[in-house]
Each structure stands twice: as structure tokens, then as C-alpha cells.
Amino acid sequence: MIYDFDELIDRANTNSFKWDKYAGKDIIPLWVADMDFKSATPILEALENVTKQGVMGYWHVPDELVEVTVKRLAEHHHWDVPKEWIVWLPGMVPGLTLTCMCVGQDDDEVITTVPIYGPFMKAPLAARKKLVKVPLQLEDNRWTFDFEAIKAAITPRTRVFMLCNPYNPGGTVFTREELQTLADICLANNIVICADEIHCDLILDITKQHISIATLSPEIARQTVTLLSPSKTFNIAGLGCSFAVIPDDELRAKYAAMRYILEPMISAYAFEAALAAYRDGEEWRQQLLAYLRKNHAYILQEMNTFKGFKMLPLDATYLAWIDVREAGIENIAQKLEEAGVGISEGAFFFDGAGFIRLNFGTQTSLLQEAISRMKKVLELK
Structure with missing residues (x-):
């Protein structure tokens, strides 16, 4: 079946979080991580079948979903996961908070790298933990870990390292060597890794491969909570279905018990x-990947034509991370909104000031119109 990703979907006045932010305004929304494409036909048919049945009661996880998920982990992650290791969640963000709640005591420490997706900053605080931030470093035009800084940030109270792979924002897919070094550091210091891998099926660079850090060894698997979901890949984030893979029996039991108390x-x-x-x-x-790769090539070329803008190629995701520090433009988000383009400010990603994030998971025609509007207010090189 051939899908038409160029089809324009009118999402205005539909209570869309993405589009109704600018209700009544001629602004193209390229901010929150929500694509503008219709979901796959099998998904739409499945939703229709639920509606036809007509009873909106409680459900348990379908056996077939568990089987399909285990099969997918084996085929896509080269990871043989017993079904008992999986804990189903109503979203990835609650999974972050649960991990921070289940590991360590009040006032223990959680490390993450920055800039980072906003909820990474909030989860430790919600769990009464102390947040410790370590900046990523730019190396060979690629955002990666500063391992010396990570080691320096570890104290006797460090309990969790929150990992995002592929990285949001920045789009890095970490290499096996990078993940092994991080794993070795965490093993040596008895630190649990909470790995957000929600963008793992959106690899743009065909030379890159996503590796789940828990697959590196049985030892690191026992100290890892891996968060996964079809939500971002298949554009069904609003439905809320994610899962955690937790090999350690004790941690999984605590996690599952707390999940049912705290979450719907x-x-x-x-x-x-x-x-x-x-x-x-x-x-x-x-x-979808073929379409996103074309959009990525287009945005990469166009962003680098603006004076003071710098965008590096993404390994993965549909979220461009653009350095605008040399543009010398105050209130850049406001200026772009006035031109009719809505983006995410880098400050939302904590320590990302001077950057913007642009969602190119939309129709190419809308991207072209957005670029045309930006050209009217931004200087070209």
C-alpha cells in the first residue's frame, strides 16, 4: 500500500495541542513532537473496531501485543526479552518519574546530560531526588558524552543516570563504544540507567544503528530500565501506550506495584x-522514513543558509536542533511567530538557550511555506 504523506490534514480547531496553540493565527506550528501524518491504515482500522464494539471498559494487555513486542525486540534490538520483564505504561514520561521514585532514597542524586527533553528535568524533582546536569560536548560536529565530566559529577549518593538514545534534542545515535563506556561507569558506581529509547525506530542516517544499552551485557541489563513505545514512530502519542523492560526482578516488582497505584x-x-x-x-x-529523510535534507540545506544559523545533520528523529547563537536575534521565537512560523525555544530543553528546535514531521509543502516566511524576516548568508 502506498501512503500519501503529502496529504494536508486540517487540524485547526480540533483541540490539537500542536495546532490550537496558534488558534485564530496564521502560524505554521513546527514545535511539539507530533507529526501531521495520518496513522497507518491498520491502526485506524483497529481503532474503528474498538469503537464498533462500543463498551469503553477496562482492558488488560492483549496477549498478542506482548508476543508481537517480544518478537520486535528480538528482530530490531537483537534482544531476547522474556515477556515477564515488560511493564506496560500509559506514557514514557511517567516511566521516567517511576524509575526515579523506585531507585534510591529521598535526596539521592540523578544525573542526566543537557540540553535535554524537558521532563528529564522534572522527573527527579517529582521523585524527591536531586538533579545533577552534565553538558553534552560537540565533537566532530556531533553531540556526544563528556565522560570525564560524568565521572566528576558522580557522588556516593548518585543512584540513576537518565539516558536519551536517540537523543532529543540533537538527534545523536550513540555508538556501541560510547554506550559501553557509559555502561562501565554506571556498573562501577552501582548506578541504574533509565534509558529513554522512544525514537529508536526513526533512524535517518542509514549508516547508523540503534543499540539498546541493556543488550551490552547481562550485568548492565540488570541495572537498566529501558523505556520504549510505538507512539512517536507511528504518530499515536495521544493514545498513551508505552512499556518498560526491567530485567531485575526486585526493581520490576516495585516499579509495577507503584505504576498501578499512581497511573491510569x-x-x-x-x-x-x-x-x-x-x-x-x-x-x-x-x-515515513523515506519522506522524513527528504524533509531532513531540505531543512538541513535551508537552515544553514540563514545568517548565524547552524544545523548539524541528524542521526535520527524528525526534530531539527538549530544553533542560532550567532544570529544575534533577541526573542527569536516571537520574531518567527510574527512571520507565521512556530518553533520550540531551546530554553525548554534546559541549558539549550541559543538554540531552536523545529519539527519537520509535516508535509513538505508546509515546510516550504515556513521557509519562505522565514526568509522574509531572516538574513541569508
Whole structure:
């Protein structure tokens, strides 16, 4: 089946978090990580079947979803995961907070690298932990870890390292060597890794491969909570279906018990959409990746034509991370909104001031119109 990713979907006045931010204004929203493409036909059919059944009661996880997920982890992550290791969640963000709550005591420390997706900053605080930030470093035009800084930040109270791979923002897919070095540091200091791998099926650079850090060894697997979901890949984030893979029995039991106390049950729509995505959505995903790669090439070229703008190629994700520090423009988000383009300010990503994030998971025609509007207010090189 051929999918039409060029089809314009009118999302205005639909209570869309992304589009209704600018309700009544002629602004193209390229901010939050929410694509403008229709989901795959099997997903839409699955949702329709739930509606036809007509009873919106509580659901448990379908056996077939568990089987399909285990199969996918084996095929895509080269990871043999017993189904008992999986804890189902209503979202990835709650999974971050749960990990911080389940590991260590009040006032223990959680390390993460910055800039980083906003909820990474909030999860430790919600769990009564102290947040410790370590900046990424730019090396060979690529954002990566500063291992010496990470080691220097570790104290006897460090309990968790929050990892994002592929990285948001910045799009880095970390290499096996980088992940092994991080794993060795965490093993040596008895630190649990909470690995957000939600963008792992959105690899743009075909020379790069996503590696789940938990697959490096049984030892590191026992000290890792891996968070995964079909939500970003298949554009079903609003439905809320994610899962954690937790090999350690004691940690998993604590995590699962706390999950059912603190979080809502997952809906039939979420379970059935996840099942359809993982079982029947690969054709859609491959066509999506081809479309995103073209959009990425276009945005990469255009962003680097603006004076003071610098965008590096992304390994993964549909979220361009653009350095605008040399542009010398105050209130750049406001200026772009006045031109009719809505982006995310780097400050939301904590220590990302001087950057902007632009979502190119939309129709190419909208991107072209957005670039045209930006050219009217920004100087070209």
C-alpha cells in the first residue's frame, strides 16, 4: 500500500495541542513532537473496531501485543526479552518519574546530560531526588558524552543516570563504544540507567544503528530500565501506550506495584493501536522514513543558509536542533511567530538557550511555506 504523506490534514480547531496553540493565527506550528501524518491504515482500522464494539471498559494487555513486542525486540534490538520483564505504561514520561521514585532514597542524586527533553528535568524533582546536569560536548560536529565530566559529577549518593538514545534534542545515535563506556561507569558506581529509547525506530542516517544499552551485557541489563513505545514512530502519542523492560526482578516488582497505584489504566484504543502498529505498520514506517529523510535534507540545506544559523545533520528523529547563537536575534521565537512560523525555544530543553528546535514531521509543502516566511524576516548568508 502506498501512503500519501503529502496529504494536508486540517487540524485547526480540533483541540490539537500542536495546532490550537496558534488558534485564530496564521502560524505554521513546527514545535511539539507530533507529526501531521495520518496513522497507518491498520491502526485506524483497529481503532474503528474498538469503537464498533462500543463498551469503553477496562482492558488488560492483549496477549498478542506482548508476543508481537517480544518478537520486535528480538528482530530490531537483537534482544531476547522474556515477556515477564515488560511493564506496560500509559506514557514514557511517567516511566521516567517511576524509575526515579523506585531507585534510591529521598535526596539521592540523578544525573542526566543537557540540553535535554524537558521532563528529564522534572522527573527527579517529582521523585524527591536531586538533579545533577552534565553538558553534552560537540565533537566532530556531533553531540556526544563528556565522560570525564560524568565521572566528576558522580557522588556516593548518585543512584540513576537518565539516558536519551536517540537523543532529543540533537538527534545523536550513540555508538556501541560510547554506550559501553557509559555502561562501565554506571556498573562501577552501582548506578541504574533509565534509558529513554522512544525514537529508536526513526533512524535517518542509514549508516547508523540503534543499540539498546541493556543488550551490552547481562550485568548492565540488570541495572537498566529501558523505556520504549510505538507512539512517536507511528504518530499515536495521544493514545498513551508505552512499556518498560526491567530485567531485575526486585526493581520490576516495585516499579509495577507503584505504576498501578499512581497511573491510569491503559485504554483499549491504546493497546489495539500499539498492536496494529507493531504487527502491521512496518510498510508505513518505511515510507515515513523515506519522506522524513527528504524533509531532513531540505531543512538541513535551508537552515544553514540563514545568517548565524547552524544545523548539524541528524542521526535520527524528525526534530531539527538549530544553533542560532550567532544570529544575534533577541526573542527569536516571537520574531518567527510574527512571520507565521512556530518553533520550540531551546530554553525548554534546559541549558539549550541559543538554540531552536523545529519539527519537520509535516508535509513538505508546509515546510516550504515556513521557509519562505522565514526568509522574509531572516538574513541569508
